Amino acid sequence: MVAGRVTMPAIIDLTLPVHDRGGRLEVQTQFEIVYSFEREGWQGSTVRMFAHMGTHV
Secondary structure, three states, X not given: OEOOEOOOOOOOOOOOOOOOXXXXXXXXXXXXXXXXXXXXXXXXXXXXXXXXXXXXX
C-alpha cells in the first residue's frame, strides 16, 4: 500500500506454446485420442509432456 493506494503485483506470463512432437530435454510432447466419439460415444485424450512444462501451460 502506497499513500492509501493498493498496488497490484506484476504478472509475468510464462506460458509456452505446446505442439505435438515438440518439447525439451529430449522429452517430446505427444497428443493421442484414446477414445473417439464415433467408437465409444465420448472422446478421451492423453497428453504427455515434460513435467515442468505443464506449469507453464
